[in-house]
Amino acid sequence: MSQPKILLLGPPGAGKGTQSSNLVSEFGVEHVTTGDALRSNKEMDISDLGLEYDTPGEYMDRGELVPDEVVNAIVEKALTSADGFVLDGYPRNLDQAEELESMTELDVIVSLSVSEAELVDRLTGRRVCSDCGENYHVEFDQPEKAGVCDECGGELIQREDDQEKAVRNRLEVFAENTEPVIDYYSDRDAFVEIDGEQSLDDVWNDLQAAVESAI
Ligand code: ADP
Ligand code: ADP
Ligand code: ZN
Numbered sequence: 001m002s003q004p005k006i007l008l009l010g011p012p013g014a015g016k017g018t019q020s021s022n023l024v025s026e027f028g029v030e031h032v033t034t035g036d037a038l039r040s041n042k043e044m045d046i047s048d049l050g051l052e053y054d055t056p057g058e059y060m061d062r063g064e065l066v067p068d069e070v071v072n073a074i075v076e077k078a079l080t081s082a083d084g085f086v087l088d089g090y091p092r093n094l095d096q097a098e099e100l101e102s103m104t105e106l107d108v109i110v111s112l113s114v115s116e117a118e119l120v121d122r123l124t125g126r127r128v129c130s131d132c133g134e135n136y137h138v139e140f141d142q143p144e145k146a147g148v149c150d151e152c153g154g155e156l157i158q159r160e161d162d163q164e165k166a167v168r169n170r171l172e173v174f175a176e177n178t179e180p181v182i183d184y185y186s187d188r189d190a191f192v193e194i195d196g197e198q199s200l201d202d203v204w205n206d207l208q209a210a211v212e213s214a215i
Contacts, residue, residue, distance in 0.1 A: 003029050003084020004215045005104060009182050010112035011174045012167070013119040013126070014196045015203055016088045017135045019112070022204050027211060029084035034092075036133050037074045038066055046070055061160045063169035065092055065177060072099050079104050093177040097184055108214035109185045110207060112196030116171060123167045127156040141200060190214065 004027055008016045020031045042057030051067050053059055059066045075090050080103075087106075091097040114122075125138040127147075131154030136143050143150050161170065185191050192210040196203055 003027065004107045004211055005084060006086040006211060007106050007109045007185075008086055008088045008112065009110065009178075009185070010196055011114060011119055011178070012170045013122040014112040014114045015122075015200070016112060017133075018141070018200065019203060019207055020086045020088045021134065023086045023207070023211065026208060027084065029086050030078075030082040032075065032078040032082060032085045032087045032090075034066075034071050034074060034089040037078070038071070039133075044070075061166065063161050063166035063173060065173060068093070068095055068099070072096065075100070076103055091178075091181050092174075094180055094184060097181050106190055108211055109188060109191045110210055111182050111186070111191070111193045112203070113193060114196040118197055119171060120164070120167055123162050123170075124164055126159065126162050128159055129154040130157045131155070 006023060006027075006029065008020060008023075010016055017033065017035070020033065023029055024031050038056045038060060042060060043055050045054065046056065046067075047054040049067065049069060056066045056070060065071075071090060071092075075087070079085065079087075091100050122137065122140070125140070127136045127138060128134070129136075129149035129152060132149060132152045134149055134151045135141070136149075136156055143156065147156050148154075149156060160166070186193075194203060194206045194210065198206070
């Protein structure tokens with residue numbers, strides 16, 4: 001069959017980006033992530049839409065959602081050019097979930113569940129590669145050399161929205177907007193819930209098994 005179409009759901013810090021890298025290596029799918037796409041376009045001028053702020057970055061640094069019209073267009077473009085993919089960071093509200101229905105069919109929908117206390121520790125300790133976007137953690141997933149990306153040698157930085165205040169806001173935005181998206185998918189045959197609080201390797205074992213049984 002063609003490459004799998006995988007949706008990874010879960011709160012900020014659940015491990016979606018980290019596990020997406022594994023899926024890319026193992027299954028050769030494309031990583032479609034609205035977070036990375038928006039970070040590369042933080043200064044894009046969206047003032048003609050007449051919304052609250054004039055760039056995606058102003059929403060992001062506050063931990064708020066970037067408006068649907070901006071995000072939907074990014075995803076639509078990325079999915080039409082991908083064969084198989086792992087979609088990470090979208091949909092984040094019910095309107096986006098409905099939009100996604102009109103773009104593609106999904107083979108497996110995985111929800112990674114993690115408690116709030118653990119999410120705060122993960123996000124405030126997260127470091128990301130400023131060049132390739134790979135995720136690390138100061139305690140739980142250290143690079144070989146402190147501050148340097150194992151994959152590309154890039155500099156590791158802390159994201160603006162991984163400061164504690166924005167983290168709290170993002171978790172509230174998740175509870176209000178994105179939890180309903182998980183409920184929306186939860187009765188589908190393709191839906192699988194995985195305990196995201198396990199070790200990196202155990203989460204990966206469960207995820208790999210879920211994708212293999214779906215393809
Ligand atoms: P998301 O993309 O869902 O926001 P990430 O993959 O960036 O999450 O992970 C958030 C942080 O938690 C990163 O610093 C990552 O290294 C760390 N992390 C991811 N999975 C685990 C895990 N199973 N156990 C401990 N830390 C993890
Ligand atoms: P995390 O790795 O913590 O889950 P992301 O990198 O996915 O965070 O997203 C970072 C920020 O980008 C979000 O807080 C939000 O401002 C914006 N963003 C990403 N995806 C979406 C989306 N689908 N809809 C609206 N905003 C989004
Ligand atoms: Zn890198």
